[in-house]
Amino acid sequence: MADLTLYHASPSRSSVTLWMLEELGQPYDIKLLSLEKGENRQPDYLAINPMGKVPALRHKDTVVTEVAAICTYLADEFPHAGLNVPIGTPRRGVYLKWLFFGPGCLEPAVIDRAAPRKEEARRAMLGYGDFDTTMNVLAKAVEKGPWLMGEQFTAADVVIGANLRWGVLFKMIPERPEFTAYAARIAARPAAQRADAKDKAMASR
Ligand SMILES: N[C@@H](CCC(=O)N[C@@H](CS)C(=O)NCC(=O)O)C(=O)O
Numbered sequence: 001m002a003d004l005t006l007y008h009a010s011p012s013r014s015s016v017t018l019w020m021l022e023e024l025g026q027p028y029d030i031k032l033l034s035l036e037k038g039e040n041r042q043p044d045y046l047a048i049n050p051m052g053k054v055p056a057l058r059h060k061d062t063v064v065t066e067v068a069a070i071c072t073y074l075a076d077e078f079p080h081a082g083l084n085v086p087i088g089t090p091r092r093g094v095y096l097k098w099l100f101f102g103p104g105c106l107e108p109a110v111i112d113r114a115a116p117r118k119e120e121a122r123r124a125m126l127g128y129g130d131f132d133t134t135m136n137v138l139a140k141a142v143e144k145g146p147w148l149m150g151e152q153f154t155a156a157d158v159v160i161g162a163n164l165r166w167g168v169l170f171k172m173i174p175e176r177p178e179f180t181a182y183a184a185r186i187a188a189r190p191a192a193q194r195a196d197a198k199d200k201a202m203a204s205r
Pocket of ligand 1: 012013014035040052053054055065066067068103
């Protein structure tokens with residue numbers, strides 16, 4: 001049994017953490033849950049994540065939930081993989097900004113656009129402000145490349161990159177050249193391809 005266990009539904013947001021684990025290169029086990037069968041709402045899983053959501057990650061006695069928290073945790077816990085920007089490094093501020101930008105701005109902006117509210121919320125009320133600003137900020141960040149932090153691929157690229165790749169694929173994010181180029185660099189990563197293949201195999205079970 002590995003020290004790391006991912007509670008996963010295939011494919012879903014937990015696929016982001018599956019990719020992160022592949023980037024990390026540490027052994028891990030997968031506990032596959034069926035969202036259709038409601039296995040994420042059963043008492044044994046609610047004891048792990050009371051939100052009834054995947055993913056959840058167990059590392060020895062520690063349980064971490066929330067995609068971005070899991071990616072941040074893994075990158076810091078296994079620094080040899082070079083996926084974090086360590087505490088004490090000035091660039092860590094920007095790195096953390098992108099890790100939080102994923103669930104704080106990018107994901108809600110995309111979801112709100114896909115499932116609009118009955119009454120439009122005021123810009124100041126929304127943490128991401130508005131969709132176009134979110135997209136413009138992101139386009140500028142990935143324009144130069146190859147990665148958000150320049151030459152270093154980090155956990156922030158996993159969090160933002162997965163969202164972006166998925167959003168472009170399902171036409172929820174505009175097909176701007178900056179985005180398609182970044183999504184193509186992400187798709188070419190062997191770890192992303194391994195995660196995709198594992199997900200495909202699990203989904204067809
Ligand atoms: N904020 C959570 C969102 C996780 C999430 O929404 N997971 C979905 C799968 S894509 C889920 O578990 N849905 C099942 C349900 O809500 O019943 C995170 O970042 O981990």
